[in-house]
Amino acid sequence: xxxxxxxxxxxxxxxxxxxxxxxxxxxxxxxxxxxxxxxxxxxxxxxxxxxxxxxxxxxxxxxxxxxxxxxxxxxxxxxxxxxxxxxxxxxxxxxxxxxxxxxxxxxxxxxxxxxxxxxxxxxxxxxxxxxxxxxxxxxxxxxxxxxxxxxxxxxxxxxxxxxxxxxxxxxxxxxxxxxxxxxxxxxxxxxxxxxxxxxxxxxxxxxxxxxxxxxxxxxxxxxxxxxxxxxxxxx
Numbered sequence: 001x002x003x004x005x006x007x008x009x010x011x012x013x014x015x016x017x018x019x020x021x022x023x024x025x026x027x028x029x030x031x032x033x034x035x036x037x038x039x040x041x042x043x044x045x046x047x048x049x050x051x052x053x054x055x056x057x058x059x060x061x062x063x064x065x066x067x068x069x070x071x072x073x074x075x076x077x078x079x080x081x082x083x084x085x086x087x088x089x090x091x092x093x094x095x096x097x098x099x100x101x102x103x104x105x106x107x108x109x110x111x112x113x114x115x116x117x118x119x120x121x122x123x124x125x126x127x128x129x130x131x132x133x134x135x136x137x138x139x140x141x142x143x144x145x146x147x148x149x150x151x152x153x154x155x156x157x158x159x160x161x162x163x164x165x166x167x168x169x170x171x172x173x174x175x176x177x178x179x180x181x182x183x184x185x186x187x188x189x190x191x192x193x194x195x196x197x198x199x200x201x202x203x204x205x206x207x208x209x210x211x212x213x214x215x216x217x218x219x220x221x222x223x224x225x226x227x228x229x230x231x232x233x234x235x
Contacts, residue, residue: 007071007167007200008034008057014065015052015223026052028223030066034168039194039201041214049223050204051172057202058170059087071167088117092161092169092199094190096176098153100145106132106156107141113163131159135189151182158189169193171203175210187213 015027027049034040042050055061057068059075067076070090075083100109110128115121132141135155145153154174161169171190175183191213193199203214211217212231219227 005072006033006035006069007038008202009069010053010057010066011068012066013053013056013063013068015049015056015061016064025223027056030220030223030225032218032225032228034200034202036167036200037194037198038216039191039203039214040216040218041203041205041211042218042220043205043211044220048220050220052223053220054170054172054202054204057168058091058093059083088113089164090167092164092166094154094157094161094169094171094174096173098145098150098157098177100153100156100160102145105142105144106137106148106159109145109156110160110163113160117164127163128159131162132156134162135159149182150178151185154178154182154186155189158186158193162193166199168200168202171201171205173205173207174203175205175207180209183207183209 010030010032013027013030014025017024017026030053032040042053044050052061056063063076067074070086073086078086104112107125107128110132111124114124114127129141132138135158137152137155137159140148140152148156174190175186178186187210190201190203194201203210205211214231216231217229218225
């Protein structure tokens with residue numbers, strides 16, 4: 001990684017649920033790092049701990065052991081208020097289900113998080129239009145989700161994830177609700193975010209077609225990393 005600042009450091013992370021004899025280890029001693037412009041895909045069987053790891057990185061769940069640093073900021077002892085602010089400003093989220101507000105246009109869906117953070121209306125809508133244009137939806141600003149295809153809705157969701165120009169993008173099965181062509185287009189766009197805009201990308205997926213866009217694959221089984229594999233250009 002050289003001297004370049006890390007977007008993400010996962011340091012010996014563990015997560016347990018329950019107590020006493022019914023203690024369950026969801027994650028056990030998980031460590032990896034991610035630099036600007038690096039794209040890692042996390043895979044593994046159902047129940048392996050992938051979603052738990054993503055929730056911990058995203059700050060929606062609390063660590064049992066270890067630490068996670070986002071753009072140099074430790075989550076370990078962060079207050080809930082600071083954690084919420086960090087989630088909003090440092091991390092962009094892309095989900096399998098687009099989580100768009102059905103009564104709002106694409107323009108309004110992308111501007112909303114900025115407005116909620118106190119950005120003035122004019123600035124929020126200008127930023128939203130700029131990002132939507134970047135993801136190829138400049139002509140769909142005033143369309144509601146039910147007036148767009150699944151692929152277009154996911155592009156709106158990607159634009160919303162970029163609203164604050166976050167250091168890190170977390171993507172949870174982003175192609176799981178799309179046909180193969182739309183899924184490929186979305187993965188190409190996510191890959192471009194890492195390469196062109198130097199975003200750190202963490203993708204959780206079961207889909208081998210999505211792995212090829214990553215620089216590295218991390219396989220998790222029973223809460224442990226069992227393999228880290230760099231992807232070759234021709235893989």
